[in-house]
Amino acid sequence: xxxxxxxxxxxxxxxxxxxxxxxxxxxxxxxxxxxxxxxxxxxxxxxxxxxxxxxxxxxxxxxxxxxxxxxxxxxxxxxxxxxxxxxxxxxxxxxxxxxxxxxxxxxxxxxxxxxxxxxxxxxxxxxxxxxxxxxxxxxxxxxxxxxxxxxxxxxxxxxxxxxxxxxxxxxxxxxxxxxxxxxxxxxxxxxx
Numbered sequence: 001x002x003x004x005x006x007x008x009x010x011x012x013x014x015x016x017x018x019x020x021x022x023x024x025x026x027x028x029x030x031x032x033x034x035x036x037x038x039x040x041x042x043x044x045x046x047x048x049x050x051x052x053x054x055x056x057x058x059x060x061x062x063x064x065x066x067x068x069x070x071x072x073x074x075x076x077x078x079x080x081x082x083x084x085x086x087x088x089x090x091x092x093x094x095x096x097x098x099x100x101x102x103x104x105x106x107x108x109x110x111x112x113x114x115x116x117x118x119x120x121x122x123x124x125x126x127x128x129x130x131x132x133x134x135x136x137x138x139x140x141x142x143x144x145x146x147x148x149x150x151x152x153x154x155x156x157x158x159x160x161x162x163x164x165x166x167x168x169x170x171x172x173x174x175x176x177x178x179x180x181x182x183x184x185x186x187x188x189x190x191x192x
Contacts, residue, residue, distance in 0.1 A: 052181065054190045064185065070132045071181050076110060077149035078187065079134075079142055079161070081180035082121050086129035100124065111145045133177035136165055150187065160186045 039047035050067040065071050073080050083103060089096040103123040107114075119138040125131075139161045147154040164182040168174045185191040 052185065052191070054185065064190070065181050066132070067179055067181060068132055070126075070130045071184075073180065073184055075149075076145055079139060079146060079178070079180050079183045080110075080122070081134050082131050083123070083125045084129055086125055086127065111142075114141065114145060116141055132181060133166075133179055136161070136176050136178055139165075139178040139183070146187065157187070 036047070046068070051063050052065055052067055053061050053063050055061050070081050070084060072084055087096070087099070089099065100123050104118055107118050107122060119135055119141055121135050122138050122141065140158075143154050143157050143161070147157045150157075161178055161183055164179045164186065166177050166179070168176065182191065
């Protein structure tokens with residue numbers, strides 16, 4: 001009787017274990033290898049993280065960041081991006097309003113001479129919390145401060161911002177966007 005139960009149990013577990021192993025092989029090995037291979041062939045830069053590499057004066061190269069992940073800049077001579085991090089606050093909650101007011105006060109303290117309206121993307125975090133881009137309006141809001149801090153003409157700052165502004169996909173989807181890291185590297189003369 002014991003042998004019959006044992007044989008019955010093995011016969012019931014066998015299809016489960018075989019299915020499990022087949023699915024692990026398909027979902028855990030075959031599918032990732034296929035998707036990774038296609039990504040490497042079709043989009044090698046993006047598949048590898050869109051890493052920005054610069055050549056230093058001594059000829060060595062250094063990775064400075066990803067064009068797809070926001071970096072934190074807070075000094076006046078840099079283009080400053082969106083606040084990093086996410087929150088689960090309701091857009092109309094008192095806590096969210098207080099957080100925005102705190103960020104508005106920070107911007108006013110950073111650039112007290114600028115009386116223009118602060119663009120919303122400079123005081124609200126993105127959905128991912130690591131958005132590498134800001135709107136052209138948010139970049140324009142900062143031009144005079146950057147130019148003054150770097151002792152350079154505002155038109156030169158605008159030219160750099162324009163160089164690293166991307167448009168809508170096929171002129172249909174998305175919004176124009178300025179890559180903060182690329183602009184700051186160009187302002188420092190580290191990329192062209």
